[in-house]
Amino acid sequence: MLHKKSSSFCSSAVENYLIDKMNEIKIFSPATVANVACGFDVLGFCLDSVGDEMVIRKIEQKGIFISHIEGFDLPYKAALNVAGVSALAMYEAIDVDFGFEIEIYKNIKPGSGIGSSAASAVGSVFGMNELIGRPFNKTQLTEFAIKGEALASKCEHADNLAPALFGGFTLVKSVAPLKILNIPSPEDLYATIIHPQIEIKTSESRAILPSNIPLSQAIEQWANLGSLVHGLHTNDYELISDSLNDVVIEPYRSQLIPEFNAVKEAALTAGALGVGISGSGPSIFSLSKGQSTADNIKVAMQNVYSKTDIDFDIHVSKINTEGVKILK
């Protein structure tokens, strides 16, 4: 943990806060797409049309309390709730004579593969940090949020947390030490994401992956990732498209997602730059240039799943370069 309790900390940032008037904050914590085809375990990007809302309130009673949850059935006990665990991690690192109450208005379905737990983990610590005068930077907030994410995913990773906090495209170079890079991206980049409402157990999506991979595949994957980073820097849509290939993970995990290949083909035919599994699935994302193409891809994806008996949600979103933000 980077930040320990210290009286100097208390006397500066937090006491500054005490003369501040802000006691309550409402925030939007966005959904995110992790892995992004060739960037397994390191790359992610942030959505702006899907996300949770949370209210964080300063209260007299010391501690972290979840007072309201809407949308999905999740634990109220802070130590058992992703947003609560990250909040507790941050709370332990500060020294204040008050507590925080958290209301969660959850729109991102847990298990959908678009960073539901990351949005919860990020929202509470972002909101608390705003209420106490921003003593922590975004990398430090990610450190706290990792603790919450670990409750949901059973391991400490940041590939959804980083884009939720930083916005845009992020590359998590390493987790220990935590090093997050903000990769620029073209203005006109849109995502279309379909969430087929099936359950894939995290244990199954992990177990299906090989522990060793051919060196030749690894080379192809890192050539693609290096090229994607270059393409994002240079606004080269053609290169972004050429690079959005996952030769390592997709052949395994796509087997767990009904109609994956049909959705991929339909989206590419409709103009997608690339298509892949969002996180560990079951959501499937595409990237495209411009909103009208993204809307066409939505129709193409819908057409595939409409022929099945699987319910689905579908979202079109510009890349959100801001990340988690204050609503009021």
Added chain:
Amino acid sequence: MLHKKSSSFCSSAVENYLIDKMNEIKIFSPATVANVACGFDVLGFCLDSVGDEMVIRKIEQKGIFISHIEGFDLPYKAALNVAGVSALAMYEAIDVDFGFEIEIYKNIKPGSGIGSSAASAVGSVFGMNELIGRPFNKTQLTEFAIKGEALASKCEHADNLAPALFGGFTLVKSVAPLKILNIPSPEDLYATIIHPQIEIKTSESRAILPSNIPLSQAIEQWANLGSLVHGLHTNDYELISDSLNDVVIEPYRSQLIPEFNAVKEAALTAGALGVGISGSGPSIFSLSKGQSTADNIKVAMQNVYSKTDIDFDIHVSKINTEGVKILK
């Protein structure tokens, strides 16, 4: 092959040449460092203080003829010489009533691991292209040079050819189709390269590599490569330094290079941003900020090898952003 003989080609570019006065060209074909730690098989950069010189001359007799070789003992027969094979590949793609004579003044020792064969393969086709009015772009020249490189390395790869032709840092996204990216790099980036004069058989440096690698290592490697590309784009020396790690190949190939670990440690202590094996070795490269640090690293590397009975060459070079060039 991209370019076939055609009368339209002949009547435009080549006949334009015939009214040109240039019959002879002298060129500098640079040494290069391939792999660059985390970029195995895809990344490379170009040196400017080490390279071959070549004279390419238009002659009446049709065909490709190597008329003079200095420096090292190499075959004169074009079909057996790397520069000759790439020249022949290009010659077969054009339709001219004259031939080319090639003089090779070789400074890069074959087998040193700094792109000796690539410099030869690139030099002949670059020079010929200049003499016939540049009908081919650099990617097309790389296609011809690949044929020459394959004579030396028994496989078609472009990770030394690309930086020799394009200059700077290059990422070979794919060989078929050939796609080369020019990655920008900071102005003040220098390389120090030590070449211990031992022989490592290509077959041995290949055989020592595993055909499968742990997925966890692959992830670390592509995180580093993505970060290095970002660091080069953003002139972030600290990130470049953090990213110059090869967790996949170096643990194997470094065993073939005496004193590798000592050289690496000495160079890092002297201020290197990173150290790795150049190509498949035995040369060891470092990157650093500024010439004085590069010079200090030279002394540090020298000190290590001076205590052995192994002869060595050592070079300090700015990154050459131009690549192969005309001398007169």
